[in-house]
Amino acid sequence: MADREKDNPEDRRIAYRIGVHLGDIIIDGDDIFGDGVNVASRLEGLAEAGSIRISEAVFNNVKGKLDLGFADLGPQKVKNISEPVQTFQVLLDPSDAGKLVKATLTRLPLVRYGALAMIALVVAIAAGLYARDRMFAPTSTGPPKLLVLPLAAADAGSRLIAEAATENLIASFARLKGLTIAPRDVSMQYKGIELAASDVPDDLDVRYILDGTAISQADSVEISARLRDISASGEDVVWEQKEVGKTDELFGVLAMLKLGATAAMKVRLNQTERAILESKPTTSFEAYLAFAQAELFRYSGNFFDLEKSLPLYEKSINLDPGFIAAHVGYAEANFTIWSMGYNTIRYTLDALDAARESIETILQAQDANVYAIGLQVRIEIELSNHEQALAKARAAVFLQPDEPWLRFVLGLSSLAAGNYEESLQELDKYQSLSPRLNSGETRDLSFSFLLLDDVEQALGLLKQTPPEESTKIDQYSQLANAYARRGELEEAKFYMAKFLKETVWNNLAWQRGYFGRYADPALYDRWSEAMRAAGLPESPFDFEAGREADRLQHDNLIELFSDIYQETQTLGPFGMPYSQDRSTDGTLTMNFAWMKGQPISGNWSIEGDQFCVRTPAIHVNREQCLNVYIDRDKSTEKVTHISTVYSFGALNFEFTRVSE
Structure with missing residues (x-):
């Protein structure tokens, strides 16, 4: 086709984009569908005109068998496919036959042949920022914004190290109150691209760009990183650092780099934030990668994603049985399944047993672990054992008064028992001691403020969460409730419509079940009054209306x-x-x-x-x-x-x- 078209004027040529995947399909008459078709379609969408993209499954079947070369483009996030797709580009030049090129080693050429793609990326990001829901207004004030670029891998053997390091850098910097970080999804869109200051959309409001390279050799790892300040006209490199260590010391190496970059940005750290940067969660980078993906699923706010988190936590724990954060995540996921009644994910009594087993494992390793203690308290709250929950939470805070999570758990216990003044005090203390809250923590805190009828605090938290980070279903529900309490019914109904679009079956009868944990029935009365005014039906699909x-x-x-x-x-x-x-x-x-x-x-x-x-x-x-x-x-x-x-x-x- 290319040979036949080369004599035609450029604007008259036909150039195909091809995506190839090997996987299961479903045949229904003349139609085919299924993941095999979906992945191939997404690969075609990633390909430039006149090029071929293939999946890892295809690459493993054809490598060494065809007179072709391949460029490893790494995992690519594509629409409606939950897991990133490992992608390769076919190199059609005969001189490339038999070659396997790591694309991140030739980042500038990626910009050369992908210039149009780069323009499209910038336009897509800008369009996404302008198309936000009206509750999420972009802000240009506040702490300086950092964009962490995915680290380049020196070779194929360094890819997993680079990915684990990137996930840890993003997760750590995202917790600092003195720094605003570009969302992970934005960072990942720049994978394999050498990013200049002029290429960054103005709407991202970025001041700093952090990038670097990971090299894995034998039993050692080397991470080089640099920080550029692009707030002025140039691209001043304000900090560079290289750290080397054994492979199982990766997170110690990263701790040194994170502290160096933070100092260069003049970000002040509290005790909790410094502990986050210095944390060495595991000696296995593969365990960390599985854990990082599980955390993304658990905090997405999506029912189906919660189910996907479980095997990833299990994989992480199997790779490193001493990885405490993975045990905590697994316990939290199972607690959510039990407390929310998600039997379609896992039989909830089995989930409760799994949560308790994980808590025991954690406390055997760390008898003062705040998350395990917090889960013990929250189980008592769900069982309506208010006095036991309060006693355990108060004792924990007495022993560790500066631990923010224990303050939050005491606030929950006080709220459930009806001690509203104590609850407000503890929730305020939690905010002051905490690092920057993630989307799940923000959701839980704003819900507590709504129950305490502190609508303005709840709205402030809900509005400051960017759409890329929000757990949208809960966000819509809480915004509908907050605006209804303020008497702004048009806004309340707007968000209720969004909520019901995401969870068409939701209703007051379902929500009533969760209020059994509270001693004061007036909490549900006020909640349901607001939700009813916003338009939430009494029963699933408003079944009972008119009957x-x-x-x-x-x-x-x-x-x-x-x-x-x-x-x-x-x-x-x-x-x-x-x-x-x-x-x-x-x-x-x-x-x-x-x-x-x-x-x-x-x-x-x-x-x-x-x-x-x-x-x-x-x-x-x-x-x-x-x-x-x-x-x-x-x-x-x-x-x-x-x-x-x-x-x-x-x-x-x-x-x-x-x-x-």
Whole structure:
């Protein structure tokens, strides 16, 4: 094709971009789809006109078998694919046959043949910044902004070292209050590109650029880094440093570089921030890479990403059983699954056991670990053991008064017990002692302030979180609540619409379950009043609206759930099979198809005009009392069709009368 087109005028030529991947596909008639197709399509989108991009799976199958060369472009983040795709460019020049080139070794040539791509990158970043939701206004004031570029790897054997070092640099600098850092996603878009000051979009508001090179040889590692100040017209290198150490001392090497760069930027550090920069979390860079990816998934605020974090934490722990931060992350992820009732990720009682086992492992290694102690307290809060939670939290703060996380946990304990003044004091202390809060910490703190009816503090926290860092579902929910409390219903409904677009099934019945941890029922009353005003339905998909006439009353329920009727067919939420076994002694077993054979056990009763259920695996054994509705169009004298409205969806039952 290229040979045939070369005689045509340049503006009349056809130039193909090709992406090739080897993977599973699904064939449906004339259509094909699946991850195999998606990855190939994304690779095609990455390719320049007239070039070919292939995945690692293809490279492993063709290397050494074709008269072609390849450029290793490293992992590329692509749309709608959760994991980065290891990418190679095919080198078509016959003189390159048999070569494998590491692209990061020739960074300036990347700019030469990728100039148009660079322009597109700048435009894309600028467009993304202008297209932010209205709650996220870009700021040009505050601490100087740092852009950390992915470190270049000297060769293919240094790639993982470079990636681990890059993740650690970004994660560490992001915690400093005296420094604003460009989001990780922005940093990663510049991988393999030599970045000049003139190439940085003005909207990023960057003052400093940190870049460098990683070299891994035998049992040693060398990291060179430099810091450029691009605030003026030039690109002054204000700091350069090279550190060498053994491979298992990578994070000690990085600690020296981080402290040097921070001093060059004149950033003042508090005790907690210095400890973060000096931290040596593991001796395994491979364990750290798995951990870093798990942390990104856990803090994304996405339900499905939380599930992806678990095997990555497990991989990290297997690579380094002494990696305490990985044990903490794994415990936190399992605690979230249990406390939120996410049985679709993992049976929640198994998640609780896993969290407790991890806590025990952590405390055996570090008996004063603040995160393990904090999790012990939070488990007591979820179980509504308020006095035990308060006693443990106060004792922990007494022994370690300058540990910010313990202050936060004491604030949560006080809030749950109804000690609001103490809660506010501890949350304020937490903010003053803390490093810069990440998105998950900001979300939890703003939610606490909303419950304490400190709307302005909550809004301040929510608005200062950039969209790239936000856990958007929680952000939308809390903004809807905050604006409704202020009486700004147009804004409240705007964010509620965004919230329901992300979680279409969400409802007040589901949210009510989480308020069982609080001693004061008025907290839920105020929360639900605001959410109702913002437009959150009472039940999933507003199922109950307009159906009051079809709601079964006490006597109907007593008869229906007796031996007079037998359940003959059941359909659960999302159209999947469901059945339940109820005994006259009040025990209940729920069988969901998506639980893969794991039953959920609990108790049932009729209370007034509602069918009530308690199960340890859903909302921590807090009672859910449910309305039951008859489908009059389907029901006959012999067969009764009903729907029981749970917080997560309506369960449809068919009952056949078997005796009089």
